[in-house]
Amino acid sequence: MRDQTVTQPESEISMERKHYCSNFVSTAGWSRRQILQSFGMGLGGLAASQLLAQESSNQSASAKQPHFAAKAKRVIFLFQSGGPAQMDLFDYKPLLNERHGQELPASVRGMQRLTAMSGNQASLPLAGTPFKFAQYGESGAWVSDILPHTAKVADELCFIKSMHTDAINHGPGVTFMQTGSPFPGRPSMGAWLDYGLGTDNQDLPAFVVLVTKNKGGQPLVSRLWGSGFLPSKYQGVRFRSGEDPVLYLSNPTGVDSQSRRMMLDRLNELHQLQLAKTGDREIETKIAQYELAFRMQSSIPEVADFSDEPEYVFEEYGPDAKNAGSFAANCLLARRLSERGVRFVQLYHPGWDQHGGLEGGIRTQCNETDQPAAALVNDLKRRGLLDETLVIWGGEFGRTNYCQGKLTKSSFGRDHHPRCFTMWIAGGGFKPGTSYGQTDEFGYNVAANGVSVHDLHATLLHQLGLDHEQLTFKYQGRWFRLTDVHGNLIPELIG
Amino acid sequence: MAVVYDGSSSANGLQLWVNSKQAETRIVRDNLYKNITGGGGDTIHIGERFRDRGFSQGQIDEFSVYDKQLSALEIAALHQGLEESADLRSVAANLADQVAQSPVADSLLLEHYRLNMAPEVAEQTAKLHEVRKAFCEFQDGLTEIMVMAELNQRRPTYFLKRGAYDAPGEEVQPQTPAFLPEFPADAPHNRLGLAQWLTSPDNPLFARVTVNRLWQQCFGQGLVRTPEDFGSQGQPPSHPLLLDWLAADLMENGWDVKRTLRLIVSSAAYQQSANVSAASYQKDPENRWLARGPSYRLSAEMIRDNALCVSGLLVDKIGGPPVRPYEVKESFKPVDPDKGEGLYRRSLYTYWKRTAPAPAMMTLDASKRDVCSVKRERTASPLQALVLLNDPLQIEASRTLAASLLQDKDVDSNDWLQELFVRTTSRQADDTELQILRRMFDEQRQHFQDRSDQANTFLQLGDTKTESNVESTTLAAATVVVSAMLNFDECVIKR
Numbered sequence: 001m002r003d004q005t006v007t008q009p010e011s012e013i014s015m016e017r018k019h020y021c022s023n024f025v026s027t028a029g030w031s032r033r034q035i036l037q038s039f040g041m042g043l044g045g046l047a048a049s050q051l052l053a054q055e056s057s058n059q060s061a062s063a064k065q066p067h068f069a070a071k072a073k074r075v076i077f078l079f080q081s082g083g084p085a086q087m088d089l090f091d092y093k094p095l096l097n098e099r100h101g102q103e104l105p106a107s108v109r110g111m112q113r114l115t116a117m118s119g120n121q122a123s124l125p126l127a128g129t130p131f132k133f134a135q136y137g138e139s140g141a142w143v144s145d146i147l148p149h150t151a152k153v154a155d156e157l158c159f160i161k162s163m164h165t166d167a168i169n170h171g172p173g174v175t176f177m178q179t180g181s182p183f184p185g186r187p188s189m190g191a192w193l194d195y196g197l198g199t200d201n202q203d204l205p206a207f208v209v210l211v212t213k214n215k216g217g218q219p220l221v222s223r224l225w226g227s228g229f230l231p232s233k234y235q236g237v238r239f240r241s242g243e244d245p246v247l248y249l250s251n252p253t254g255v256d257s258q259s260r261r262m263m264l265d266r267l268n269e270l271h272q273l274q275l276a277k278t279g280d281r282e283i284e285t286k287i288a289q290y291e292l293a294f295r296m297q298s299s300i301p302e303v304a305d306f307s308d309e310p311e312y313v314f315e316e317y318g319p320d321a322k323n324a325g326s327f328a329a330n331c332l333l334a335r336r337l338s339e340r341g342v343r344f345v346q347l348y349h350p351g352w353d354q355h356g357g358l359e360g361g362i363r364t365q366c367n368e369t370d371q372p373a374a375a376l377v378n379d380l381k382r383r384g385l386l387d388e389t390l391v392i393w394g395g396e397f398g399r400t401n402y403c404q405g406k407l408t409k410s411s412f413g414r415d416h417h418p419r420c421f422t423m424w425i426a427g428g429g430f431k432p433g434t435s436y437g438q439t440d441e442f443g444y445n446v447a448a449n450g451v452s453v454h455d456l457h458a459t460l461l462h463q464l465g466l467d468h469e470q471l472t473f474k475y476q477g478r479w480f481r482l483t484d485v486h487g488n489l490i491p492e493l494i495g
Numbered sequence: 496m497a498v499v500y501d502g503s504s505s506a507n508g509l510q511l512w513v514n515s516k517q518a519e520t521r522i523v524r525d526n527l528y529k530n531i532t533g534g535g536g537d538t539i540h541i542g543e544r545f546r547d548r549g550f551s552q553g554q555i556d557e558f559s560v561y562d563k564q565l566s567a568l569e570i571a572a573l574h575q576g577l578e579e580s581a582d583l584r585s586v587a588a589n590l591a592d593q594v595a596q597s598p599v600a601d602s603l604l605l606e607h608y609r610l611n612m613a614p615e616v617a618e619q620t621a622k623l624h625e626v627r628k629a630f631c632e633f634q635d636g637l638t639e640i641m642v643m644a645e646l647n648q649r650r651p652t653y654f655l656k657r658g659a660y661d662a663p664g665e666e667v668q669p670q671t672p673a674f675l676p677e678f679p680a681d682a683p684h685n686r687l688g689l690a691q692w693l694t695s696p697d698n699p700l701f702a703r704v705t706v707n708r709l710w711q712q713c714f715g716q717g718l719v720r721t722p723e724d725f726g727s728q729g730q731p732p733s734h735p736l737l738l739d740w741l742a743a744d745l746m747e748n749g750w751d752v753k754r755t756l757r758l759i760v761s762s763a764a765y766q767q768s769a770n771v772s773a774a775s776y777q778k779d780p781e782n783r784w785l786a787r788g789p790s791y792r793l794s795a796e797m798i799r800d801n802a803l804c805v806s807g808l809l810v811d812k813i814g815g816p817p818v819r820p821y822e823v824k825e826s827f828k829p830v831d832p833d834k835g836e837g838l839y840r841r842s843l844y845t846y847w848k849r850t851a852p853a854p855a856m857m858t859l860d861a862s863k864r865d866v867c868s869v870k871r872e873r874t875a876s877p878l879q880a881l882v883l884l885n886d887p888l889q890i891e892a893s894r895t896l897a898a899s900l901l902q903d904k905d906v907d908s909n910d911w912l913q914e915l916f917v918r919t920t921s922r923q924a925d926d927t928e929l930q931i932l933r934r935m936f937d938e939q940r941q942h943f944q945d946r947s948d949q950a951n952t953f954l955q956l957g958d959t960k961t962e963s964n965v966e967s968t969t970l971a972a973a974t975v976v977v978s979a980m981l982n983f984d985e986c987v988i989k990r
Contacts, residue, residue: 247854248825256946
């Protein structure tokens, strides 16, 4: 893992490209003759595109070996940005309804700090949920009535009721969940996976980001899917909902694919000459780069084009499924990307920040996300992909059991709450139909089996075949991990 | 309650009165400049902050705003419920009686007279008001830039127990690490002192680190290959004496960075060819021993600036506010690009938003600027090829250069192709290379002759219209050829 510089003895000249976890590709061991034979004049009439097609079909060249046998191959993270209120969705707390309007007991809050937004409130009245809870499936999972579709797939889900985080505001909170640190500058989880596992499909980016369009809410910033100190090729590629899903994917207007192909063929010839002249392997990389770019120009529009999906699929994902850029369409796109081997698909659905007007606000959020998220789980299962795909649902923190602002009959809100929140995970070897961890009867503190963000990361990496203590990168004098110096595997979550 | 303000923009000009007695106040901040109307509306909140429940269990009544500074007597009179026109002599006498000091009455009356009746004070106040207004208007019109400045009085800083911001422990003092050279005894313990310590002739580190970065800028790698870490975890220098000599030279010549850069680029080591025999390459694949010249892909900024420069589009203007090239339209938070010269300035001037950096520059490994970075990663991804092939700026530059190359030239001679090659690579093309370019041009010309409408659309791209007497299909074909050259190895990789 830490062998970043590898030198081969000269006697062992090998044609094999060396790939290490550091993604260091050794250029040692190549003679000028070998290079010429392989890529230069020795090729004769064989076009570069054919050569590269072969390399691409040999996918082991880019996929790297995990540390141990992996349960899951890829991830779809349905990030619910803003902080969904756990006690209005999954964490059923009847006591809050009984004590609705009464003060949060000081003994429950203890010495804990509140946010500056509600910390100055003269009163912290408990707020019961306005929604009806019931138990669903054989597992008897508690789900509120604003998530009817999720309730139906409850037996596929592994609920973690005892998540907790260090961050109390959105920026640090989302950054922590995505990078393992509340401070900017660390690689995102998807970037770590691309770095550690490589890609299963050369023709698509390994880490794709989809943001629901036209949602206000807390700002999302590009560093959330950034590569931090890892090389920038590991950063997430955000697909846009418009014409060009990827920056400058389309040829300039007036240039068609035929013109581009001819131009690239001649450019390849120039590069072959250059390669023969200099023997620099960088040129080989460059040739491959242009061929991959050319292939992406067809593979990306193909994956974003839903016209080959049957009608029942759209019905399953709900009325928004044909509306490009909606959460439903992004869930469907995530499935299509996963099917084609994309390692990490990161969705963001903003708007869960119900400081006020919670009842209406959270209903809207659920209407937009409930059916597509449940459909994604069912769809993956039907295609036999759920076992090897981790579907993660959750936000950056939870919300308070007390009301922020004035508690009235018609309206109330909840402030940020880092001490407990709920997430669910489906597939990838997480135990289906289970609920792990408990909060106290006020839904304020973790009562048993707390799971920190680092613990979650450690467990997710484990399912993907990576030891969170071994997946490292040296930067500014020290080795970094997604879990930094923290994180414990939670064996009870996995089968 | 009364709040009195004299309009001076200073904290001393603000008084708080409770039950007609001046309250004791503490100045927390005193740095008001410009009008207070900017930055999020000019609403006045009473007794609460944004999203706070604020003042509770009471009501606010009889709120009045005066457009003048009230005297102490007026406040007392208002408190006693007297008419605004009441004679204040008795109020003054009463107040003097309360403190059993008759001169108080006179001074209160004098203050009242001064604020309300004295014509010369009124005249001067009116003048002062005008001058302040003009001053504020002048300030409001200035563009504000944040700078770091020492506080008048240093804010105490504490060791935070277990890192919690509300658990201060022992107060700490500014000091440099003990294992590094001693802090000069006469230097102030602030940023000025830090700068003096850093650049002191007794401190060898700063100059060594600096010249190493300059070396890295020219050679792609520093003499110390861990430019961020000169400590025990970093790599030792490959040429320790050279590093020391360069460092001493920089210090002895007044820290003249330009001089050091000139020294490096005019050295025999730098001016060597990067093309060497495979045997030499194999012996030192990483070029640690500098037996060949540097070779690496140019930076994002250099690639863009180079396209601007060779095409003649570059607006070589120095300084001024940031500009918005085409790519900001494609950023995560899109903004409208400039028209005209702002599109063609050096990349140094590109508008930068950290949460949504310039996307083409990001693709080409420009620093994200969210954390300090002393070394950029150089990666190769197909997304870079898409930028170089399809970025409207690259196309526009290609067309502009094509038009200038073909102006009054014989299209069928190879002269303009040779000129193109020299312009983009600084060397002559050999016959094979010229043949390839010729074939590329002929193929593209044939292609566009069959689709002249496509040629016309293609030539419309970008903000600058190209004046040319060349046939549009010919110009379109030449544009493709130039664009291919801008993608050619030697145009983007230093050799």
